[in-house]
Amino acid sequence: MKRIEELTNYIAPFKIIADIGCDHGYLIKLAFDKGLIEKAYAIDNKIGPLDNAKKNLSDYQNVTFLLSDGLDDLPLDTEVIVLSGMGGALVTKILEKNVHKLESVNRIIIEANRNSELVRKFGEEHSLTIVSEKIIEEEDIFYEIIVLEKGKMQLNPLEIKFGPVLLKDKDDMFIKKWTKQLAIYIDKKTNKLDKEIKEIKDVLNYED
Ligand SMILES: C[S@@+](CC[C@H](N)C(=O)[O-])C[C@H]1O[C@@H](n2cnc3c(N)ncnc32)[C@H](O)[C@@H]1O
Numbered sequence: 172m173k174r175i176e177e178l179t180n181y182i183a184p185f186k187i188i189a190d191i192g193c194d195h196g197y198l199i200k201l202a203f204d205k206g207l208i209e210k211a212y213a214i215d216n217k218i219g220p221l222d223n224a225k226k227n228l229s230d231y232q233n234v235t236f237l238l239s240d241g242l243d244d245l246p247l248d249t250e251v252i253v254l255s256g257m258g259g260a261l262v263t264k265i266l267e268k269n270v271h272k273l274e275s276v277n278r279i280i281i282e283a284n285r286n287s288e289l290v291r292k293f294g295e296e297h298s299l300t301i302v303s304e305k306i307i308e309e310e311d312i313f314y315e316i317i318v319l320e321k322g323k324m325q326l327n328p329l330e331i332k333f334g335p336v337l338l339k340d341k342d343d344m345f346i347k348k349w350t351k352q353l354a355i356y357i358d359k360k361t362n363k364l365d366k367e368i369k370e371i372k373d374v375l376n377y378e379d
Pocket of ligand 1: 191192193194195214215216217220239240241242254255256257261265
């Protein structure tokens with residue numbers, strides 16, 4: 172899975188991760204297989220997904236499985252937390268609930284399936300800064316990965332929406348994602364989307 176593979180690229184140099192909403196446990200499995208981590212916490216708030224993780228990680232020694240809501244029982248030695256495959260609203264709700272626990276964490280790796288702008292706003296409001304951003308495409312779906320560490324950042328509305336790093340780089344995947352989104356908006360033929368259409372055209376340097 173390209174998405175999970177890409178997420179593991181942001182773990183080093185840290186060795187202890189907590190995967191919040193681990194479900195199948197593939198991220199932890201891959202991180203161990205790549206020799207990236209020494210210890211992991213597989214956390215999910217539902218028994219079925221956590222059982223999936225237990226099954227898929229049965230050959231791995233240093234994994235603790237926690238049936239828990241978000242960061243409620245986050246162990247203090249956690250260096251990196253990962254939240255992936257959820258919407259931005261759920262991700263930020265989970266982080267807000269236990270925001271004080273982020274003080275002992277070195278890095279937060281987030282892949283929100285939608286509403287990434289909420290993640291960026293959360294970071295700005297809680298003295299976190301974006302150290303990496305990347306868009307990947309898997310089976311025609313675009314995923315945005317946002318990596319946060321402690322530090323201040325100030326974002327303008329465009330950076331909140333498109334991502335400060337992504338907007339600066341405007342790599343091929345960024346152009347592909349927003350060109351596709353532009354076509355979807357234009358196709359809808361509603362003037363309610365005029366502002367969004369103009370914004371994307373400006374960002375992509377389109378000339379009408
Ligand atoms: C769509 S799956 C994503 C699985 C995996 N992280 C991935 O990226 O493929 C979302 C998982 O988050 C779990 N989840 C949702 N809300 C949660 C919460 N508040 N605390 C812990 N886990 C949660 C769900 O039970 C589910 O297993």
